Amino acid sequence: MALLIDSLLLRRGERTIIAGLTARAEPGEALLLTGPNGAGKTTLLRAIAGLLQPAAGSICLEPRPAGSQAADDAPRLAELCHLVGHLNAVRPALSVAENASFWAAYLGGPASGVLPALERFRLAELAAIEAAYLSAGQKRRLGLTRLLLAPRPVWLLDEPAVSLDAASRDLLADIANHHLAAGGILVAATHQPLGFAPARELRLGVRPVAADGAEAGP
Amino acid sequence: MTGFAALLAHDLRLAVREGGALGTALGFYLVVVTMLPLSLGPDLNLLARIASGILWVALLLAALLSLPRVLETDHDDGSLEVIAMAPLPLELAIAAKSLAHWLSTGVPLTLMAPLLGLMLNLELAAYPPLVATMLCGTPAISFIGVIGAALTLRSRRGGLLVALLVLPLYIPTLIFGISAMEAAALGTGGFTASFMILGAISLASLVLAPLATAAAIRLQLS
Numbered sequence: 226m227a228l229l230i231d232s233l234l235l236r237r238g239e240r241t242i243i244a245g246l247t248a249r250a251e252p253g254e255a256l257l258l259t260g261p262n263g264a265g266k267t268t269l270l271r272a273i274a275g276l277l278q279p280a281a282g283s284i285c286l287e288p289r290p291a292g293s294q295a296a297d298d299a300p301r302l303a304e305l306c307h308l309v310g311h312l313n314a315v316r317p318a319l320s321v322a323e324n325a326s327f328w329a330a331y332l333g334g335p336a337s338g339v340l341p342a343l344e345r346f347r348l349a350e351l352a353a354i355e356a357a358y359l360s361a362g363q364k365r366r367l368g369l370t371r372l373l374l375a376p377r378p379v380w381l382l383d384e385p386a387v388s389l390d391a392a393s394r395d396l397l398a399d400i401a402n403h404h405l406a407a408g409g410i411l412v413a414a415t416h417q418p419l420g421f422a423p424a425r426e427l428r429l430g431v432r433p434v435a436a437d438g439a440e441a442g443p
Numbered sequence: 444m445t446g447f448a449a450l451l452a453h454d455l456r457l458a459v460r461e462g463g464a465l466g467t468a469l470g471f472y473l474v475v476v477t478m479l480p481l482s483l484g485p486d487l488n489l490l491a492r493i494a495s496g497i498l499w500v501a502l503l504l505a506a507l508l509s510l511p512r513v514l515e516t517d518h519d520d521g522s523l524e525v526i527a528m529a530p531l532p533l534e535l536a537i538a539a540k541s542l543a544h545w546l547s548t549g550v551p552l553t554l555m556a557p558l559l560g561l562m563l564n565l566e567l568a569a570y571p572p573l574v575a576t577m578l579c580g581t582p583a584i585s586f587i588g589v590i591g592a593a594l595t596l597r598s599r600r601g602g603l604l605v606a607l608l609v610l611p612l613y614i615p616t617l618i619f620g621i622s623a624m625e626a627a628a629l630g631t632g633g634f635t636a637s638f639m640i641l642g643a644i645s646l647a648s649l650v651l652a653p654l655a656t657a658a659a660i661r662l663q664l665s
Contacts, residue, residue, distance in 0.1 A: 276664050316520065
């Protein structure tokens with residue numbers, strides 16, 4: 226199963242962010258989106274996650290996910306993705322374990338998987354603490370824990386290493402490589418080396434601020 | 444349906460843990476209803492006549508106060524995106540959140556109304572229909588109100604805008620709530636008809652409002 230992006234055109238209002246992008250994310254190989262600020266890395270990830278409708282072109286999994294004959298029955302691409310963006314989706318009034326348990330239940334993961342996931346991200350000893358008392362890096366790790374709470378074939382990571390210390394970055398690389406080794410798809414927007422391997426880089430360029438983006442990509 | 448139940452339980456737990464919203468709504472209801480007899484003077488007949496109207500309008504305003512919080516925090520911390528991507532359809536997720544708002548705000552406000560009725564010299568016969576019509580009408584207030592909360596997600600300090608958008612939509616609920624109550628209290632008949640229309644408004648908003656809210660949220664997220 227590979228993620229296929231075909232002549233994609235993304236617009237924000239009148240502004241064209243990405244035009245004529247064709248790319249493939251193969252299973253077991255991380256696709257790293259790089260490029261200057263404003264190149265459209267986050268926009269592309271949000272489009273893959275189904276939060277932004279493409280103005281033209283398509284994003285799909287090939288071959289179609291199993292479980293149905295009719296195209297209508299197939300799960301939406303968004304349901305097969307984890308998106309961890311700039312925001313962690315962590316509620317400060319709830320404890321670390323309560324935050325994780327809610328996402329596990331809501332996303333359809335097993336309740337028995339919560340503690341192992343917290344242990345994997347070295348948050349187990351903080352499980353009973355209110356998330357309001359976590360540091361930025363710890364909150365980030367709690368946000369990333371979602372990746373392990375419910376199985377999803379596609380991981381979309383937006384600057385995942387922000388505010389992580391060196392040990393946590395290694396931990397994230399280890400977990401991501403584990404996902405890749407199991408045949409998962411991973412697309413990450415990043416400005417720094419993440420240590421994901423194997424990886425392929427897709428460089429996005431800044432488009433001129435024109436009202437109409439007629440010509441193709443970078 | 445585990446996702447629906449999980450989200451409902453999550454929102455109810457947050458309503459208790461984060462506090463604030465319910466306390467503010469109940470306090471506001473108390474203050475508004477208390478101020479009216481003070482400003483109108485101790486004319487018991489006048490108060491009894493306008494009591495049901497005051498109790499209903501003040502309840503609408505108190506419920507409005509707590510509406511922006513239903514979606515705002517989820518939007519600000521990124522939870523709403525994750526909720527929108529989950530296997531549970533966004534419409535059902537919104538229904539769960541609206542239901543949680545009704546249970547954590549609409550029901551407590553309804554239970555407080557009879558106490559405030561004492562201050563307004565509400566007739567004894569009017570208490571049972573007061574509670575009945577409010578229990579029947581407050582779901583519409585929560586479900587319709589969340590549409591307004593979704594539409595104003597990205598405008599900072601959208602609270603007043605929510606009021607402008609949503610209050611006109613509350614007019615049918617208000618009219619039939621009060622007419623059912625008065626019919627029961629004065630024994631003029633017509634209670635059943637008004638009460639059933641009130642129920643119909645609530646049921647229709649239960650089904651239709653989440654569709655509108657989900658569409659508004661998809662627009663706000665993109």
